[in-house]
Amino acid sequence: MSLQVPSPLISEAWLFQHLDNPSLLILDATIPKVGAKKSDVIKKKFQIKNALFFDLNDFSDADAPFPNTMVSPEKFQEKARKFGIQKEQCIVVYDDLGIYSSPRVWWMFQLMGFTNIAVLDGGFPAWKAQNYPIEKPREKKLSEGNFTSNYQSQKISFVDDILENLNSNESLILDARSEGRFYGTEPEPRKEVKSGRIPKSVSLPHTTILTGTKMKSKQELQTVFQSKNPSYKPMIFSCGSGITASVLALSAEIAEIKNHSVYDGSWTEWGILPNLPIEIYHEK
Structure with missing residues (x-):
């Protein structure tokens, strides 16, 4: 073996x-x-x-x-x-x-x-x-x-899944970008991408689940996810282009949370495609 x-x-x-x-x-x-x-x-x-x-x-x-x-x-x-x-x-x-x-x-x-x-x-x-x-x-x-x-199709989400979730509200969308990008107070690194966030999404910068260059403990991660998702909904992780959303996916797995997926297009797709709803806040 x-x-x-x-x-x-x-x-x-x-x-x-x-x-x-x-x-x-x-x-x-x-x-x-x-x-x-x-x-x-x-x-x-x-x-x-x-x-x-x-x-x-x-x-x-x-x-x-x-x-x-x-x-x-x-x-x-x-x-x-x-x-x-x-x-x-x-x-x-x-x-x-x-x-x-x-x-x-x-x-x-x-x-x-x-x-x-x-x-x-x-x-x-x-x-x-x-x-x-x-x-x-x-x-x-x-x-x-x-x-x-x-x-394993359940591990990935697409733009149609996000649009459907805006109506059903069955899953919680957690955004791994910085708070500045989430709230629209700092520009996107890709100039062609609009600022803002997916409606009903919640900010969870990937850096907050790290201590220096290492991942927080299992117990600490469980506390983080419980505070963001007290109803224990399935979670969809988003970020700029799918990289740091995968950091959240890894941390959820360490916290023994299985019902989650990564929005593959993430904000780069959502912020470029026309006619998609965007929320933007200049203050938290």
Whole structure:
């Protein structure tokens, strides 16, 4: 039996303990933070030993009008096999910012029915702080994989689902963007996107569920979600383009909350498409 992750979030000590396990696959999912200037993006010098770079752009729909749009299950399977991913593997994903883009990859695999995957708590900063093995990035080629998609449609929401929810109010929409973007007091990083929020949505900036670069404890996360969602409604997570909404999805899973999905188009889609209702507040 291959190595199994003990939870959706694993420590640097756990990863170090299993670093040389033959069934372990480490994925570096680092992307620049949204709105970062090109001059602020530093070329990667080091990565965790044995890691492979997982390009989120390559696993997103290049023909879609909005960034980070999920590809079809068939296309994901094709790309995963070409990458070399085996269905028997144990995957750990991390990023250089701590917990930012790595949960998106975790969620993508969850969406495709693959559950033996975890996010490294604290990411590369936590790993480096322990002086665990690092190396310079290098090209590594894997043989053809046998990954199989098993699409879990309940884990993803689309614009029609959001519109339907405006009438039914069955689910709670939690927005992972900053409060400034949620309330319309600061501009969107993408100039073509309007300011505001989805009606009836609630602000939960992804940074509030973190302590530094690490995720808050299970108990703390349960308290956060209970305060935002006292009626225990199903939750739909939104953000700018699906990245930090996936951070909320990961935190909900850690809090043992299962009934949730990610709005794939998120605010970039909602703020661009015409004739969609928008709420905007200049004061909280």
